[in-house]
Amino acid sequence: NAGVTQTPKFQVLKTGQSMTLQCAQDMNHNSMYWYRQDPGMGLRLIYYSASEGTTDKGEVPNGYNVSRLNKREFSLRLESAAPSQTSVYFCASSEARAFAGELFFGEGSRLTVL
């Protein structure tokens, strides 16, 4: 089973360039998430989509946009990349049931902004 698949795994951008991180899950989960991971700060939520057709801001949404393309896919877009967005980005998915809550993570996308 593929689980959660992220592309690309590595990317180097110049300041001001744009790019989109793609995420797809094959577990029929309703909820999807984008987190960024920075040393000493754990994972911080950028945006999430509780269900198809909805998206909401997380803790650190500035500089990012998201699209829930369909139930499987949730993309993260950087319109004008900044060095502060150098990070490892993780996509995750979960069931939406209240008693569940386990997140399944992709392997991450390492982004460097020069």
Next chain:
Amino acid sequence: AQSVTQPDIHITVSEGASLELRCNYSYGATPYLFWYVQSPGQGLQLLLKYFSGDTLVQGIKGFEAEFKRSQSSFNLRKPSVHWSDAAEYFCAVRVRGAAGNKLTFGGGTRVLVKP
């Protein structure tokens, strides 16, 4: 403000020794509690979770965690560490009833295992 704290950034332990990783949370009510592990270059894998009931929770890879309401803590333990346990460990919480199953993570504890 709601927060999750892992006081230890790094822990070094000898192979075969016991391990305890600390996690404290600051929420108005008891949240759902999780421990995840991240091996180098990998995504996060769930070790265990606490929703309710027995405060001692068993997980995968021989890990367990104990929820202590009075201390707002959810510490992770393993009696005998193996070299393969070298990784980064994250405590996470989810507020009961919150939409979207959002998790809030602590800063992580990196575990090094000495031979």
